[in-house]
Amino acid sequence: MDEEYTLVKYDNAGNEVYSIKLGEDVAEGDYYAAYGIAYSKEHGVILSSNQGIATYDEEKGFTTIIDLNSKYTGSNFEVTRGYNGDIFVTGYTDEGRIVGTLDFDAKDIGHKSEVFSNNNYYTFFGGNGYDIYCTDDTAIYGYDLKSDKLVKLLDYVDSDLSITYNLNNAVAVSDTELVALVPDFDYNFTLTRLTKVPADQVKDRQIITLAGAYIDYNVRQAAVKFNKDNDDYKIKFVDYSTYNTEDDYDAGVKRFNLDIASGNVADIMAFDLESPVESYINKGLFLDVAPYFSSDPDIADAKYIDNIMDAFKTGDKMYQVVPYFEIATVACKASLVKGQDLLTMEDYKNIIEAKGIKKANAFGMTLRKDMLDYGVAFAGPDYIDWSNKTCNFNSDEFVELMEFMKDFPEEYQEDDYMDYDTVYRSDEALFNQTSLYGFDSFKRLRYVVFGEDVSFIGFPGSHYTSVIYPGARLCISAQSKNADGAWKFIKYFLSEEFQDSLDWDFPIRESSYEKMKAKAMEPEYYEDENGNKVESKEYYYVGDKEVEIPVLTQADVDQVDALVKNSHYVMSYNMNVSNIISEEASAFFSGQKSAKEVCDIIQSRLSIYINENS
Template identity: 30%
Template sequence: MSNKMFRTKRIVALALAGMMCFQMTGCGKSDSKKKKEKIDQYSVVSQGEINHTLSAIRVEDGELYGSYYDLDTSADGPGAEGSNTGLIRYNLETKETKEVKADEDVYMNTVLKDNDGNYIAKGSVSIDTDSEYNDNGEKSDTYSYYDVTYKYDKDFNLIDKVKGDMVTVNINDDGGEDSSVAQEYTDDGELVELCVSAEKSEYYLKITDKEGNEKGKIESDGDQSFEALLKLPDGEMLVSTWGEDKDAFYKIDLENLKVGEKVFDMPGYDANQYSEGKDNTLICAAEGYVYRINYKDNKSTKIIKLLDSDINPDSVQAVYELSDGTIGCIVSEDSDTTGIYTFEKQDSNKSGKTEIKLGVLYLDSDLQERVIKFNKTNDKYRIVTVEYYDDKEEDYSNVISRFNSDIASGNCPDIIDFSSMEGYLERYDEKGLLEDLTPYFNKEEDIKLDKLVQSVVNAYKINGKLYVLPQCFTLSGWFGATDTVGKDIHWTLDDFINLTKSLPDGVEMIKDLTSDSLLSMCTTQLDRYINWETGDCRFNSDEFVKLLEFSGNYKSSDEFYKNYDDSEYVDESTLIRQNKLILQNAFLTGVDDYMVAKAIFGKDISFKGAPVDDGNGVIVSGSGSLLAISSKSKNKDVAWEFIKQFYIPEDSEEGKFSSYAFGFPIIQSELDKKLEDAKTPDTYTDENGNEQVSENVWTIGDVEVKVGVASDDDIKAIKDIINSIDGRNSYDIKIGEMITEEAEAFFKGQKTAKEVADIIQSRISMYVKENK
């Protein structure tokens, strides 16, 4: 019996790892012991490749089938002129391939088999979508499309083709027709479709009987959203949901048109492409593993760790199991190739290589690729990953406890990723647990420390030692009109308070400012208040007391958002244009961010750091992996060989910067080039062969803003901001919670600001002492 599944796309927050750090550090003590599942070691054997990029694929009865597209980079996308699209099937046992080319302008969305073994392919054709702008540079407000359904027999002979009506959609309004994004045939010949409403952008189920008449619809209950369809080997039809509760598959009651009882929980948020396994089980890939699912008992078991088999989990399109028990996977190799692999069980560390442990909270795709590359090219050493975060862990303090325990013990990973744990660097420095990377950088000609951006290098030094360094960096602060906030980057807390008090009614300093957010933004750089080496704290200083007193003029976040009306929301740019807002939050990742802010204000702007009495308050944060070497590692030079690849310049043949590392490059020459290039406008060749300057138009709020090309003065201003960096983001959610909890007594008039500051000083001093 066939087993098929199509998963709709879901947006996953990119800041997951950062959020984990903030949540976990706020938890109390608990048992850190957790029994690990024993997973056998597998290698992979290539079974060939398909010279296409595959989409909408399914695996059933030993056959892979779906649609393909080979994108011509000169064209505008799948279905555009120059792109090759069609249907394909591949026998996973005999390796026999058969394909049929589709109409040139069609992009296939879904493919499935009906109960007679015919292939049903649904596609769409977009009209006049060559560019969002026409030849005159005017933005198009509409696009048109029509759907088309093909029916092919078992030999890919075309049986029928049905073209839908043309639909025109205004991009500024909700519109168009409902779309069918997944389909399954029941054993009785009824068609179950997962559809998305064009009006509400919500998913629902539509059931059509075998005569083609609509039988009815099933709406989700609001708390849980429909996500995917799955037909079990016994013919039972299921729908998955996600929302506040755990992702799971439920029975579809086709007679009463409702969702029935839960059948099994999904093994991970990214689980997709379920295939039939042996002994009434399913197999799928999720969260870096191949899982076997006993759906009758609702039990999922990890059987293969993909990365240990040198397979990037993010490239896996599907896994499958053949009749002889062989497990394999289908992997997107590059822009026009799909690899077919099978797994071969082996003895533990059969390769004989020395293992180098890499400890991470969360393993991103780029880091996975670099681990695979290292393992494939190094004949003596092998990187093995240890992931501390598990989304099934209800108490995040257990994750941090395991992380801290391993680093402090003989079980410490050789390499540690601090990209979500920057706030812990000072305490590890005090304990001598990390290796100073200064001599390692300085032995590399291309990335010696004097060739890197010095302000960032200095910001990441702790007591003169450098334990981690980002590949790229971003800056946090505020933008304001120079004629209002002044030209200097630095300002004191008194400057900030005095300007705020001088504002007329109806004008905000910072949008939606609350008492706790004001305290938080001024204590993001904890090294200004805490000396982890000595344990000294200064939360009872005059500066902090003054900050606490001024924060009392604002509502707490809970009070502010209690009766908050989203319908009354006005974005920052609109308030700035209306002269109702002084500062715009600045997350500076490149020249464009500065130029967009300048266009919004419509005048000269200044970048302002956090208001502090000493220094500039300009906060730098790293992007991408942030790797350190354990001082206890027996293979420090090998660990460095892995780490140094993250800093190789973009124009080097050896590699590139991490795709997860956005922002300004850490290498000074790369930064200089990027800033210089920003002074040259983009151009295009018009229909007469003449070179024209492209307009840089951004949609900010509900207004289009034309952004100019950076001038020498603009680039100088950005360089001045970078050179003014004097601290990095070192926030600790536990300390933030202590400040917020105790400040409440002052806000309610129960204690003076000085009394509260003394209590905060005492509590945090105790916390620092316990965690030194």
């Protein structure tokens, strides 16, 4: 049944003045959905919906201002009353984001702003001071209509607010005072007054800069906690994701890497998989934090998962701290491989042929470029040795990998669609490239995706059953003048408090890892209306069939544990390396050159690149 919307007016005593059902004039087969409401003395109530924007006056009734069935088709708009009485229209059209004022006479969107990023999601609210206000997942801004400028008024982290998303309920008392529903670390909301503090009243603390092309939720929350608890230091973000554009989603990564290469570095750098951390280590850009591990009394006695810690060491030095991680591997039905835990390229080919399916379908819906990237990423140090400035892309193994990838699609066609939840059960697809981000993530793989026992078998051409996918990589600049303060922040990620709080990644602290393992085998309970403790069941739909997902067994947990403890190499991805391989591989995939010729060219180009960037 479609939702019904009603416009209701009450007087100041709470008495209903009128009640009008909305959407009654919608064409047959269509529906009505309300998006926003605003009020203007001149125009009455302004409503935005999936049908467009309309006004309602008690004497005149409804008047359509913008009809989305004839103008801005397919768009969705919300309306917000600004400080000076302007009604702002915000939303998306075929041309991207739109923020503008509603022109009632022209029945169109009038002044359209040029300053709002298409890449960012904003929530708008009104109040006094600026023409209109908005929030994103990092800050609150004021917008000046005349100058078309967006001014940052409040940074969540700088203001010690544990907010990692848009504030949806706020109003401006003035341009220096806001009232909002603000969450704490446990998502309990409090009606809070936010007041700008004069600069001369702010306590002077040492600023520790933390930069990243993407700064994840855990790091942001830890920074807020650190800033609240610390009287000597304050974390300040340099967020390079603000450089991303609709035309270049990697602009932030590129700018971040360029600044690092030119020596413009923060005290702490947070990296993801796409950053060339090994190259930076070779250049001596990071501080060795191994001495802190042995001398800091807060963590000196803690035990960590040895093979994971060792994987991120450079010799006996520790230039990066990785507090949580995933394990990347390829899974298949155990019945396919009869006990093997690492398939050769020939094994893969034989199984695909025996099953009588197309190679292009064997890994589900996976494009050729992605498969090639996985092939390099899963190879660990086999293709690139950054420390010795060597590479091995003209090897027989890489030539064979290139030839294996030829049958995978360059792009999807309409008839390529596969139902992810059923294709592995039905053997329409065989091999699932996956990441385990905790013991519970194995549930869906085992009991939903495959529906039977699974084996982990490594990627085609790889010598390793699995590789380590770092959650966050935190490095301290060798140039930092606040190294001790930076360490005080980073060591929190190794604490029992933080490690025990992890739900979506494996913790690196051994005791926290063991707790996660034990919890994975415990049923969850809820309290019914009579106060009785009832076991909570978990279900998932596979096609039209409801499947119960049981609590993990000891055997399930042992299988995941063995995978974690036998992972020794870090997943390796470098955007520039990937681009060079893709550029040259196209000549083979189009039939212009042999795989060997292409691999020789790749070897030559990457040898130069690695020497110049190590």
